[in-house]
Structure formats: structure tokens, C-alpha cells
Amino acid sequence: MRTRLVTVLLALITALVVIPGPATADEQGGESLSGQIGQPDDRSQGVEGIRIAVSDGDDEVGADETDPDGNWEVEVPGPGTYDLEVDRGSVPEEYELRETPLVTEGTVEVEPGESSTLILALEEAGEDQSQEESSASPEDDAAEEDEDGAADEEDIEVEGVSGGFGDRFLQLTAAGLLFGLVIAVSAIGLSLIFGTTKLINFAHGDMVTFGAMMALLFSTGAAGLGNSLLAIFAGVGGAILLGAFLEGKVRSTPLIVVQWTAVFGGIAVATAMGVAGDSIAWEVPLWAAAGIAVVMGAVLGGTMERYLWRPLRRRNVAMIQMFIVSIGLALILRHVLLVLFSANRTRYSGFQVQDMVHLGPVSLPPRDLVIIGVAVAALLLVGSLLQFTRIGKAMRAVSDNRDLAESSGIDVDRVTLYVWFLGGGLASLGGVLFGLNQVVDYEMGFRLLLLMFAAVILGGLGTAYGAMVGGLAVGLVAMLSTLWFPAQLMQAWALALMILMLLFRPQGLLGRRERVG
Template sequence: MRCPRILLPALALALVVLSAAPAAGQGEEVPAGRGFGARFLQALIDGVQFGVIIAITAVGLSLVFGTIHLINFAHGEFVTIGATFAFFLNASPAGPGWHLIPAAAAAVLFGALMGAAVDRGLWRPLRARGTGLINLFIVTIGLSLLLRHIVLVLYGTRPASFAQYDIQEAIDLGPVGITPRDLTVTLLSILVLLGVAALLQRTRIGTAVRAVSVNRDLAEASGIDVQRVVLVVWMFGGALAALGGVFFGLVEIITWDMGFKLLLLMFAGIILGGLGSAYGAMVGSLVIGIVAQVSTLWFPVDLQYAWALLVLIVVLLVRPQGILGRRERVG
């Protein structure tokens, strides 16, 4: 039945809406003197950039839900930890002062190891004891609070930025402009998403992940090591979350609660695209990012997330399974 699968993420969205604050705007501002067409194109480019970053962080969250039906409320903290770990290696006075590229690679590796540690040390024992999904969901909220305040103690409340690629002049592309940093982040994000799609479609582990997502019991009966697949999904999700955190901190700014603020849009993209579908998470996140940025042409920036969620509500009223979700029989 579809309704219970939508009820839990809807609850997560409600919890986040009550406490999440909108982040700063994305991309380059277009002077007010330019025409509406130029401002629309600029907002569209900014929306694509924002959307692909959300998609990178949301794919892992969607895969975890698809394989074990767990809504990981702590996924936003994985994003924050990836960004702050890279910052420590790159720009912190107490860090080694690495260049951003190796620092980002180390953060991705750390995110994968963190995902593996959380699965082996927490979720696997709880699943073995037969803990219910509601109880697991509550545990993810507690884990989120724990990790967020650990980051707060270690990192502090002061916003910061990476040492490289901080201030750049925009490249004029006709009526729009984009900095080399933002263009690189957007292109890299698109390449990563294409790589994820290729991994899921053309590799044995990708086929196993899709099989477990469709029918866990049948996949296990077919000889697939479900526990290994779940471990790989957690590692993959942690690595993507860390990478998304580095990208988001690069185009915006690094704060101790940046992942928690982004979590609202991750959930929106996943539900909009279709629960448990990695491709749906990509499409839904892109739509959310574009709507959030284009809405600023008519409405205040503080409302950009509200309009994105309005699109989510409308789509769910018309197509409850999401854009790429499959309709299921009831009864």
C-alpha cells in the first residue's frame, strides 16, 4: 500500500519545516536593470546548480529508503560532517592546510567510512533485533541531534569558507553570468549523477541494489548477499552526502547546521521524484532547485523553499507516487 510509505516522509518534512531556516540565495545576482528574460535565464542556471547539488545529497538517502525502508533523518548531518571535515583539512588553523581537492577526496572517503560504521554499529544490530520502522525513525532523529551538536562543539557557530576558489569574477555568457567555481561544481555534479546512473544500470552491485529495492526477500532467495548490499548503499550514501556537503559549502558557506537546512529539500526532491527511486530523487531534486530559484523573480527570497514545497504538494495530489514512482495496487 502506498499511503504508509508517504506518511513517514511527510512526518519528516513536517518536523523539518518547523525548525529549518532558509539558506542564503544561490549563484550570481543579475542587476535589476536587465530584462526579465536575462533574469529568468540567470535564475534557471542558478536553479540547475542548486538542484544538482540537492540531487547528489538526496540519492544516498533515497537508496537507503529503497533498500531497508528507513528514513534517515541524520542524513543532513552526513552532509555537514563532509563539509566541515574538508574545511578542517583545507582551511582550519588547526588543520594540515591541504588543497581543497585532496581535502574533498578525503572527506568523501570519510563519509563512506562513517556510513559503514553507522550501519555496522547501529542499524544492523537494531534490524537483527526486529526493531520497527517507527522506532528506527525516532532513533535517526536522536542520531541527528547527537551528530549536529558534536559538530557544533568541534566546529563552532562561526560561518567559514574554503581557502581556495572563494572570490571569483563571473564569466559573461551572453545575458547571464557564472563564476568558474560554480560552473565547475555544476558540471562535476552532473558527471557524478551520470556516474551514479551508470553504476546502478551497468554493474553487478548496481543490479543487486535495484533488486533489493524491488523485493528484498526475492533478492535474498536469488543468492544476493542483502547485508553486503545494504552496507554498500550506506557507504555510497555517506560518500555522496559528504561530496554534496563540500559542493554546497563551496558555492555557499559552511555552517554547523547547513545539512539540516538542506534536509528539507532532500526530502522534497525524493518524495516528488518517487520514494525509493534514485532516478526519481535526481529529477525531483532538480525540479525543487529550479522552482526555488525561479520563484525569487516574483516573490521574496525567504519564500523560495515554500514555493518548492507547494509544487511538491500539487504533484502528490495529482500523482501520489511521484514523478517516476510506480503506482501500487491496494488490497
């Protein structure tokens, strides 16, 4: 086997060496300068029509204008030092050119054979003032950073915070509670899944994204794609539920046949729906779409458990390797969602501009009150499920000690499946709430994942109530940190809290110290 591989490789290499290099011809074209200019709030959106001129001393060597994607390129005759000038008059009025050494000095060195990429950036008009001030007096930095942060796509937004310290404190506490509740709802599944299977589900964040995207899809018009997804999920979900209820009660061969019929039926219907396309179009209000998203999230969780994790556990795949599988899964899920729904950042329509409700010094839009209400209700529901129902008690038992639970007659596999259903559904719900409060985009779940990790470690890995407490704590710390520190460091403070916890009480707030040896 090994020798055959080597032979093939050698043959391939020889072939490639013999082929003359046509592909490299275009690269040899020579030296050039290029770049991309994007909008300040979303740099993937290009700005068209900005003129850039390159000159060598007094002679203009070339010029270009940015295309609709914001790209420009100027070829230069050879290596050397060139002057670069951006025509400020061609910059759209709402923007200004960001002052950087490149812009003010304008000289670029071009290396032989290189195509240099230059960074030119725009900013919102009017920001220029504070920019200059801040560079003159470092004390003003704090005020300026927040402004910067709000325009940045990677940050979590903090809205409507103003007034004196006391007011801001109360407002941020409210925001922190809300954020914490969202984290808590999403993180319960992560913690329970860890408790029952010892798996750290790195794909949990993308299950959150999935929920948010599904709610968006069904609330803004589900045509071919939505119908197809529904059909597949109905088929697979039906198959899993049939299996969970009937396994051991009926003969296995007919059950398997029925299950696979359901799966393939779902796929067949999905294909039909896809072909039908927009002819079957419908949409529902957001609350109903959220309901669909939660059910689909549950099915997604159940599918992963039934068709991936359970077989892997049966094969005795080591835990470390399972982590890697979950990372692979996260990459697949995230980028399939990206391909299906594009990288745009979207808000749920109809909830963007709302009159504030004033509760003393704290004012919140009604949608935030709804988020808080729904999250609290969900947490209470999950709490009573775990506390009072048989399946909930079984979940806690398995989470506490899988072997003991198994030996005392609990069907651990089935309980694990239900944990995944529950975790997937809650992750979806968390995604909808997070999307309602912030924006929906394909990386939102991954950003939340880090905070969920902090939450479950803070509360105690493997305990559902720990995730709730930890989520609230992380949300509050993240938001309140913005009182003193830049908003971009919110995540950093949550992480710092987690590291401190690991140093002094690694089992978390509600976890127990473990036996070793």
C-alpha cells in the same frame, strides 16, 4: 520496581521541600530590563558600547552600555512604566537603530517581579531610507524584502541576479540547475537508503554538513583534531570493509578479533594524535580535502549501517521507532559538529572572489562551473554504476523488492552496507559542493534536508533516478520562484510542489503505484 521508584521519588521531593530555597534568592532581586543587541547580519555577534538609559518621568533610573556580547541590563526600582532611550550617537557608524514601536515611543511596562527582555535591533546604515518608504507604500515591499533576505543567515543566497526579466530568468535557471544538481547528488543516498531499508534517514542532512566540515578542516589545516578523526575513521572503516569482504570466507572468531583490533587501534592512534596536537600539522588543497571528506562520509554511512541499523533490524525494531533513532542521531551528529567546529559561518578560502565567466546573458564564477561539472560527473558515474555494474544492479534489485532480492540469492545485508557507503560519500560530496556555493555552517545540512525530502518525494521515494530528477526540479522551482516571490519563500515553494505531488501522484514522477492489501 515501580514501588521502589515511587519511594525514591517521594524521598527526593520531601528532601527538596525541606531545603530552604537558596537558589531563588538571586532571582528575587527585583525588576529589571535587559536585552542583547547584535549585528544585523548575524545576531549572535554582539555590538559593544551602545548606551541605553531608562528613566521614570524625568529622573534617570539607570543606564547601561552593551558588553562585548551585546548584552545590557538596567535594574529598575519597582514595577511601573518607564521611558527607554537609546543613545543613537553610541551606535557604530556602519549601523543604524532599527525603528520599532519600542524605539520611537520608548515606553515600557514592567511587571512586578519580572525581568523583561526588550528587543532592540540594528540594521545596516542606509537601509533606513527604504524602510521608511516601504512602511509608507506597501507596493515597495517586494524590493525591500530581497534586501532583507540577503542579510539573513537562514536563507539560501541568490547571487548576481540583475537585468530584465528574460536575463533574470536565464540567470536563475542556471542557479536553479546548479542548486538542483547539488540537491540531487545529496539526495540519491537518502532515496536509495529508503529503497533498500524503508528507513527515512533524518540524519542525512547532517551527513551533508559532516562532508562540508571535513573538507573545510582538511583544507585549512588539520592538526590534532583532523588527525584523530582520520585515525578513528580509518580504524572503523577498515573493520567494516574487512567484515564485508571476509565474512563467511574465514572463521568468524579471528575476523572479529582483527576487526576490533582495527577499531581500537584507530582509537589508540587517535588519542596519540590528539595528544600530539598541532605538532603534526598539514593541509591539502580543497579538491584533495573534498576527496578525504567523501571517503570519510562513506565510512560514516557504513558505520551507522553496520553498528546501528543492522543490529536494530536484527532486533526487529519497528520502522517508526527507527525514524526516531535517526532523529536522535541527527541531533547528536549536528551538535557534536557544532561543539567541534563552533557556530561560525565559514567559506572555503580562495573561492570567494572570482571573476565572472560570461556565457551569453548568464555569468557564473568559475567555482560554480566546477560545481556543475563535478555534480554532473558524479551523477553520470552513479547512473552507470547502477546501470552496468553487478553491485549497482543488486542495489536496484534490493531497492525494488528486498524480499524477492533476498530469495534470489543476493546478499541483502552487504548490498545495504554498500548503499550506505555510497549514500554517505555522496552526501559528503553534496556538502562540499553546497558549501562551495554557499557557506559552511552546522545547520546547512538540515536546511538542505527539507529540499532533499521534497526532491525524493517528487521523483519517487526509493528510486535513485527519481532523486536526480526531483532534485533538479526542486532546485529550479526554488530558484525560479524568486522571480516573482521573496527569496525567503524558496523552501516553501519546493514544499508546495511536494504537497501537490502527494495529492495527485503520491508515488512520484518515476515511482510505481503500489499494490495494497
